[in-house]
Amino acid sequence: MKSVCGLLLGLFVLVSCGNNSKISQELKQSVVENKDFAFVKKKALEVVKTGFNAGDGYGEVWIRDYNTFIELSAEVYPKEELKENLRVFFRLQGDDGNIIDGFIPKEKAVDVEGGYTYIYNDLEPIYCGHKNTVETDHEASLVQAVYKYVQKTGDKEFLNEKIGDKTVADRLEWAMEFLINHRWSDEHGLVWGATTSDWGDVQHCHPWGVYITEDTKYCVDIYDNAMFLIAIDNLIELDSTKKEKWQTIHDNIAKNTMKHLWDKENQKFIPHVYLDGSPFPASFNENEIFYHGGTAIAIEAGLLKQDQIKVSLDKMIANVKASGAGSIGLTVYPPYPEGSFENKGMVPYGYQNGGDWTWFGARMIQQLVKYGFVEEAYEQLQPMTNRVVVNDGFYEWYTEKNEPTGSGTFRGSAGVLYKAIEMLEDAVEK
Template sequence: MKKLLSIVAISMMMSCSDQSSELKNTIKEDQQIDEINKMGLKLISSGFNAGDGYAEVWIRDFNTFVTQSAKVLDQKDIKDNILNFFYIQEADGNIADGFIEVRPGYDSTYYKKSALKPSLAYHKNTVETDHETSLVQTVYKYIKATNDRSILNEVIDGKTVTERLVMSMDFLMNERYNEKYGLLWGATTADWGDVQPEHPWGVALDENSHLTIDIYDNAMFVIALNNMIEICGHQIDVVKWTKIKDEITNNVRTHLWDEKNQKYIPHIYLHGSPFPKDFDENEIMYHGGTAVAIQAGFLTKKEIKVSLEKMIKNVKESGAPSIGLTLYPVYPEGFFQNTGMHPYGYQNGGDWTWFGARMISALIENGYEKEAWEQAQPMFDRVLKNKGFYEWYTRDNQPTGSGMFRGSAGVLLDAIDAFQDYANED
């Protein structure tokens, strides 16, 4: 019997090895990813703003293409654009959403002018809790891509970048930490989005906001803490931040993971929900937040596979083009005052490569290369079909939003790099 089992095991290993070799050859021979890579690098080489629909350099976007920027842009220009976020950092440590270069006629009611660098004006969408974590991740990726650790010792208004990174994490613990759950909070949004339901625009916290805890903000926080601990080392209080990281990780599992349904609950409301009492929000699965949670190391390999299967099922049931589908089922008509947040609109069921490709990279990192390759194909196909990297896609796979969205290019090229690294393994 033992001999028979050994034969079966060897046979299975050989079969897996053959499949792996076949996939690696497929990736090596695939011409579309080379073309997409060239297209993406050309776009990223043209600047730092999020896309042709945005004047700002947004930190949550810059974080997702800085690695690719290092391949095609001057290192000093990249560094200067990162440092700009520290010039607009406020005294409590918070980081702005994005900045513009001040020019005649700029809207001074929307933007604040930087006191440390008056040529910059900045804005913060206060419903979000990912600006600070995005900046830490951006600095980390810059160092990994360039080996330039000198950025950590740059001094801005008497404080080094390392000190300012710590300030930004302290801001989250001081201003966005809920003691009861031991997790970060933000406003109610759809998954990773920046639009709350209570207003026609919906980007600013006020007395109408419903504060809540979600998976995306806390996964981004843990990734940032891992990054900061790695690059800053003995210059920071590693014991303190490791303890916080571990507590956040454990509290995510305790309070946000729905063991029965094998998914994250959308929100823990701190003072009531903005939605009708008879609405069962926990039917919704957040694709983007789940992908980032996998990147944060929150899920087991088995749970990752279950999550992927749920995403694929959601894509089939919704008719969406890819697992970049933001969430499913979608919020009903009228649940968001912002008219762009209609069912299958924008962040309420739009399909975003910007997050879908993060899931692709997460699958590769966790040994699901075959599944990743299969799920990446719709994202590859539409780049070539539409000759560009659009911000998001409708349910019938029509491109919309910014037509040159650098975040989409950045994460898709990251995934291509991961595929090629896998294919070139011995």
């Protein structure tokens, strides 16, 4: 019986490989000759050469953004400059291990009533920081950024560098422990955050919405926990001595994520599981909403199987068609109804409430390539690259009519799109 099963498996692999080879051959010429890809890659390198802030609409260097273009920056900057940005985040690390959201030169930090409360530390003489406390991805983003830096440069010695009284390696683990010590739901065995839309950093209450307030509704969601899982994987790979402690934590979070957040019947992630009640009316069925960004990050975290990835992609494509949006970077579908968020930018199909973000759409493309959906990746990537060419820039997000808006030099989009193209090119070559 064993030999028969082995023979059948071998035949299956041969047939599958032959089919993939045929698809790759058909795709190869199209990918190699795609002029949009060449334009986008060249443009992306030009954009990251000009700095490290998120884009022309931002003064700060944000960790959640830097994490997504540090690899591309490594193509055009010496490693010392990349490393210095990472050091700033560590120098401004909180006394409980938390990581700031972004930093800005002290002379440019303008105190405005109702604006950012700036964070200072004696270890950092030039910059001050701020933290959008409604989100729970800053710590995970820094671990991922350091991992990418080390992978790209080979500079593993950076982990032993001391900043204050702690090494970089110790500070990374301290940051991760902050999430367990201060952002942890014992009931669910998951990290919590405020009620935002998918991966966004604008909560439902308050006209701005980036700070936790007395009106905040706490919840667990897929994006924060998937980011944490990826960071744990990265931490273990950076230092194998931490595996015994962190692998158990990782496996429990993965199990609890699928237990509490995966809707088996509808084959999708539940937007929020609330710790103290939903902020939305009982008449509103929030679970009708599909989270595009969080789903992409969940796939990156290894939470979904092949068939679940295909179902998720099919839902994304259907959502794009139903909404009229330009790409699967569509944040959520359907969007939250008018008035769900106090922030005036969070109208249906506005900003993080149904805006179309290449910043996350291209990360889904990367995962499609990784999991063998090469033909689908090529098809879904082209709308994203085409609009870079048409608009001559990497815009922050697009309306449901595919109109560009926000920063026109959004480096996060440049970074993830460049990587998606490279992964696709490598896949068809191999």
